[in-house]
Each structure stands twice: as C-alpha cells, then as structure tokens.
Amino acid sequence: MKPANKKYIPFQQINLPDRQWPNRVIDNPPVWCSVDLRDGNQALVDPMNLQEKLIYFKALCDMGFKEIEVGFPSASETEYEICRELIEGGHIPDDVCIQVLVQAREHLIRKTFDAIRGAKNVIVHFYNSTSTLQRKVVFKKDMPGIIRIAVEGARLIRQLANSYKGDTNIRIEYSPESFSGTEMDNAVEICAAVMKELGASPEHPVILNLPNTVEMCTPNTYADQIEYFIRHLPNRQSAIISIHPHNDRGTGVAAAELALLAGAERVEGTLFGNGERTGNLDIVNMGLNMYTQGVDPGLDFSNLPALRRMYEDCTKMRVHERHPYAGDLVFTAFSGSHQDAINKGVQYMKGTGGDKWEIPYLPIDPADIGREYEPIIRINSQSGKGGAAFVMQNSFGYNLPKAMHPEFGAMVKAECDRVGREISTDELFQVFCKNYLEIPQKYKLVGHSMLEESGRDSSRVHFHGTVECDGEEKAIHGVGNGPVDAFFQAIKQVGIKDYEFISYHEHAISSGSDSHAIAYIELKAPNGKTVFGVGIESNINMASIKGVLCAINRSLLS
Numbered sequence: 001m002k003p004a005n006k007k008y009i010p011f012q013q014i015n016l017p018d019r020q021w022p023n024r025v026i027d028n029p030p031v032w033c034s035v036d037l038r039d040g041n042q043a044l045v046d047p048m049n050l051q052e053k054l055i056y057f058k059a060l061c062d063m064g065f066k067e068i069e070v071g072f073p074s075a076s077e078t079e080y081e082i083c084r085e086l087i088e089g090g091h092i093p094d095d096v097c098i099q100v101l102v103q104a105r106e107h108l109i110r111k112t113f114d115a116i117r118g119a120k121n122v123i124v125h126f127y128n129s130t131s132t133l134q135r136k137v138v139f140k141k142d143m144p145g146i147i148r149i150a151v152e153g154a155r156l157i158r159q160l161a162n163s164y165k166g167d168t169n170i171r172i173e174y175s176p177e178s179f180s181g182t183e184m185d186n187a188v189e190i191c192a193a194v195m196k197e198l199g200a201s202p203e204h205p206v207i208l209n210l211p212n213t214v215e216m217c218t219p220n221t222y223a224d225q226i227e228y229f230i231r232h233l234p235n236r237q238s239a240i241i242s243i244h245p246h247n248d249r250g251t252g253v254a255a256a257e258l259a260l261l262a263g264a265e266r267v268e269g270t271l272f273g274n275g276e277r278t279g280n281l282d283i284v285n286m287g288l289n290m291y292t293q294g295v296d297p298g299l300d301f302s303n304l305p306a307l308r309r310m311y312e313d314c315t316k317m318r319v320h321e322r323h324p325y326a327g328d329l330v331f332t333a334f335s336g337s338h339q340d341a342i343n344k345g346v347q348y349m350k351g352t353g354g355d356k357w358e359i360p361y362l363p364i365d366p367a368d369i370g371r372e373y374e375p376i377i378r379i380n381s382q383s384g385k386g387g388a389a390f391v392m393q394n395s396f397g398y399n400l401p402k403a404m405h406p407e408f409g410a411m412v413k414a415e416c417d418r419v420g421r422e423i424s425t426d427e428l429f430q431v432f433c434k435n436y437l438e439i440p441q442k443y444k445l446v447g448h449s450m451l452e453e454s455g456r457d458s459s460r461v462h463f464h465g466t467v468e469c470d471g472e473e474k475a476i477h478g479v480g481n482g483p484v485d486a487f488f489q490a491i492k493q494v495g496i497k498d499y500e501f502i503s504y505h506e507h508a509i510s511s512g513s514d515s516h517a518i519a520y521i522e523l524k525a526p527n528g529k530t531v532f533g534v535g536i537e538s539n540i541n542m543a544s545i546k547g548v549l550c551a552i553n554r555s556l557l558s
C-alpha cells in the first residue's frame, strides 16, 4: 500500500470547544422520514417496480412513518407514474405526508409540481450540492454561484406552491447536498438565504436537511457540525433541522445518534440501511437502540421478521446474519460461557419475577421484535454444558439436575465432534434419548407389584417383581421404607449390590394431554464412579424405579 499520509487529506475538525452535545441524552424520538423508496431504491441493482413500491409503501405506513420520500418524479417516467399511482390509487393515508425529491433546476421543479397534483400532504424536497470538492471538480463555481442556484430554485418553488390549486398542503425541504463536506459558514449562509427566499417563519418552518452524503469523519465531528450549524443559523426557530447520514465509515447510526444530541429534530434513513454505496442510516437499528434505552421510537418493530421478509422480497437485497436486531444469528449464543450466562439470566428473571429485562448477552428481549426465544442457544462443539441443559429445558421441558449437566454436556460435545457441525435441538434430544432412554438393558423389569403397609408410626413398602437378566427371568422381592428403597433391596437378589444412592430429582413433563413424571437418579457404582439414570412413567414411583435401573444398566456399559 502507498503511504496513507501522502495520499489522503485528513478531515478538517470543527472549532467548537464549548460543544454541548456530549452532556445530553436521547430522551425523545425524532420525526422519522423514510427514504427507502428514493435513496434506497436508486441504489438497487434492479430498482423496485410499481407493485413492489406499493407493498413497501404500505409496510412503511403500517410501521407508523408519517413522512415518506416516495421518489424522484422528475427523474424518469417510471418514477413519475409511481408517484401518480400512489396519489390517484388512494394509497396514501390522510395522516401520511409524501416527499418528492428534485434538483434545484427549473424544468425538473415544474415537472415535480405536476407529479404531486391531488396529494393531500407533500414535502417538496429540493437540493443542490455545496461541498468544497464538488464546487471545485464538478460545478466549477464559487460559493455565490452555488447560492444563486439554491435561491432561484427556492423562488420558483415558493411561487409554484403559492399558486398551487387544490387542497394540497405543501411543505418545503432544502438539502445542501454534501453538507458535511462544506465549510460550515458556507452551509449556514446558503441555508439562511434559502429560508429568506422561502419566507420561512415559525408557523411555516422550512425543513433544512443536512446530509452526511459521504461519511468522511468520526461521528463526533458530524455532531459538532450540526451543533455549530444550529448555533449560527439566523432565524433558527423557523427551521426544522433534519439529518441524512450515510454509512461510508460504518458509523452512520453513531453519527445520527450524536447528531440528535447536537439538536437534530428529524432523521432520514432506510430500513436495514439500504442506500447508496454502504447505505443510508439504518432506522431499524437506530429505533431499536432507542427502544432498549427505554425511549419509545414511535415506530412499530414488533414483527421484525415479517418486515425483513418484505424488505428482502421487494429489494432483492439480504439482511446479513449478524445485522443488529434483525440478523439470523443475533439471538444465538454458541459460546458455552455465553449460554450459561443467558441460562442464568432466564432463571434469575423467572425467580425474581422482575419486569426489567436483565439477561446477559441479550440487549433486547427477542419476543419484543417477534423473534423466537428458542433458537437463542445453538449447540456446537464450543458450547458448554449449560447450553445443552438450557435447550433440554427450554425446548422440551426437561429440567436436568445441575450435577448431570457435565455428563450430558460431554455427550453433546462428542456428538458435535462426530458429525463435525452444529446440531439441531431435535438432534440434541436424540442424544438424550439414546444415552438415557434407549440404552441396552442387561437388567430389565418385566413385571411388578407394590404393596404399602401402614402402621401407626411408620410405613413399609413391599416390592415384588420379575427381572430379566441376560434372557433369564428371576422373581425378586424386597421391603423398604419407600418404593425406591424396596426396589433397591429386591434387586440384591439378582446380585446387584454395592450401589450407593446419591441424589434424586423429579418433575412432571407434559406433552399435549399426556402428563408424565420424569426422575433423575444419581448412583455411585461399585467401581466408585457416579452415574445418572432417567426414568419416565405416568406414575412417579415407577419413574424412579426405572431411573434406578437405567443408572445400573448404564454403569455396566463399557
């Protein structure tokens, strides 16, 4: 690579030593304006057709957008026709304002006013480029020449808006395109001139949209630019300050958030950040960032998967697996320590009954945005014992005792290593069944009866049964202070001795109308090793007895 310092010009910082924005917090949502159908659309390999734009427009309205830039009607016949269909086809709710973009050029402005006939609420958004670089290499004009273009555009727009027939409520937006590459005093001067020409007043404010057309600096510098601009703008109360960040450095969301702190009141962006080059500001990302800080963004993200499907179908773009909030993998923990912490967080929330979201590694409750809770934990060879136990509990209702987690976790890890990939929840369940419920049985209980004998101070249980051992059946009988104890005594008659009872857990499991009990039995085998057994039966006593036999049979497997 060439030495960077010889090739690239570092961004000029703003002189604002008494900046106020770092001490502020975002406690209110901005006015959101979607530019999906214009900025997003113009950046697609295949721009959306009419049908796709109508579907997208409806989805934006359903989410709660009240300002939607629908296109560039003077740019092509298709764009013009789409604007007409939205209006004539009655697709625009009364409380939604459409926005149309146009360059500050006479014939394009006239065509744009023609395109909006019959609409109820419209923002006419005009722009010209103001940056130092564009003035030098594209327009070859000085600043007064650039201001003249904007002022002449504003004059015509004011005149057309005033003479407009019908009930259309027209508002005006001006963008000094490439604002962030413009000297701030020049940006202020051109916007002030436009406001004056438009006769802006607090009753009829102009939207001044300050684009980070190409993101070229750190987000704090964009915030400085916005604060500087606002502090120097004459007649400030007659303007609504809007921002339009792009994402060239990957910090579009950060830049927008800091710009809000700096005083911006309105934000233009797109769903999932579609837009020119690296995209526009991602409104889903920014809105949900606010939501997780307790600020209602005023947009409905409650069915994000459906929104994503609509977006992918209409744009033919795809949302990356790790896209904040929306990606396939963002509610998935592969690492064992993460799984364990999530598991503990879930238990903590259940245990305390608190209504605050306090789960490590999950900044948002997936259920709030229509995501499944189930795939939060996925199992691969990196996963820990806690993850496997969590899936057993969360997906199948099996609450494995803690002491059993290492044993089961090791089985799951071995299976992942064997297949060489992540395993599904069903495959994980099969590991459980194969190792606990479907094991080879050296000893098999083929029949039994139990009798409880209650005395004044104590009760005893008699167990009578038949055990099949290596194909041969033997009758057994034992007496104990409970069913498990009686069974333990009885199996001594077939030579099963020297097992020590360590722990016992049980709970109910139900699938549909069927209710069963599951018992987890931990025994110490004669060789000193501990082993778990599992029994499932409709009757809890039998579940325990089966669990004991399961542990014994497992201890005899080589």
Ligand code: KIV
Pocket: 039, 101, 127, 175, 177, 178, 209, 211, 212, 213, 214, 244, 246
């Ligand atoms: O990025 C930009 O500067 C734009 C303007 C036309 C607002 O899209």
Ligand code: ZN
Pocket: 039, 211, 213, 244, 246, 276, 280
């Ligand atoms: Zn843009």
